[in-house]
Amino acid sequence: MNAYLSQVKAIVWKDFVTEFKTRELFSSMFVFAILVMLIFIFSINLSVVGANQVGPGILWVAILFAGTLGLNRSFTLEKENGCLQGLMLAPVDRSAIYFGKMLSNLSFLLIMETFLLPVFMIFFNVDIGSHLGPLLIVVFMGTLGFSALGTLLSSLSSNLKTREIMLPILLYPLIVPIAIGSVRMTGQILDGKSLADMMNWVGLILCFDIIFISVSIMTIDHILEE
């Protein structure tokens, strides 16, 4: 078990060092997310439509779109110089590779969201300070499911020539339950409701998080093989 955790940790560490040196992923995800929000802000009259009604949807569209950029890069990095093959040669459980990459993607997205939420607050003039705790829980649950499924599909599409196109085509239909749940919960939190008032949505997102992680562990062996 210790060796397994060391391997997962080493993969996360390697991705962080690479990102720290290149700063390609975080900057591109963050700038893209802000651009998405800006486009919506300029196209919507917030004095007519309440920010609490449209804001959560726009926030999650920005997170999902920007996250897809990161996911696309995730396994492309492993393909450069045949590094994924090098990893496959090592006595590493394939699920350790999955968990390492998934935790890296999750961490990058959470860091990006930490910077994005204050920008969202300013752009939409909403007070998230008083709902920060529940909002962070919702953001974490939604991002976990997105990273879990996205990492699996990123590993699958990384072998394809059209991977940049295939990843969103595969990912967006499957992520719909988590996306709807996250948008609804974020809206209700901004309206002042507590998590206890929306346990059905919490249950739904947690359920899909568990399903996506379980399916990934069961299938990653076959996906990474050959």
Added chain:
Amino acid sequence: MTESKPSPNPGPAIQVQGIRKHFGHLEALRGIDFELKKGEFLSLFGPNGAGKTTLIGILSALTRPSSGTATVAGYDVKEADPEMRREIGVISHASFLYADLSPLENIRFYATMYGVDQAEERAIEVIDEVGLKPRMHDRVRTFSRGMLQRLSIARAIVHNPSILFLDEPYTGLDQHASEILKEQLQALHTDQRTILMTTHDFSRGLEMCDRVAIMVRGKLALWETVSNIDPAGFERQYLETVEQAKELR
């Protein structure tokens, strides 16, 4: 170079029986049989598309054979046992190195993946062995092809494997870099490692090996000890063997 650890398994280092591999309708390997004793060095020649890389892929448990059996260090390659993976190192034309990490970060990462004790110390030791210690903190992206190949050797031996698979290691190297690589391969062979090397370079291939094989269209067309090979006439022998094997098909 550090001496390889003795393999716990008795018997040949590599044993291949009736290995076949299909990719759809294409039959890449059409029944390969051979045996390599511990410490032997096999140079495997053959034209492009002969199946050399596929064979190495199967022996290193990256690719599953369609039929037949193969054991490496006593382990069935189909099982892809983690212990078998610890016994083998692979050097390919791809370096398997992360371009934005330094040599130390790369080798320490792979050492951790292989469960090597004191990964950092071991990484520095093997980087020093391939003569790259002065550059061990630079980004790999800035390295020449020759330096990358030397660092690949460090990556492949960081866990001290008893068997090495080298897939065209001389590709893209200039004369100086080839000479350095040759010296390092000689040192690895002296350490009693079993080595299987595919190459198109006749002189490099013949100068270190114990056994010579030629593969054509997924079959071994020649299997000889190097003492039975005339280096001066090998190019002609190779061309004739390849032509005959193509005609027989």
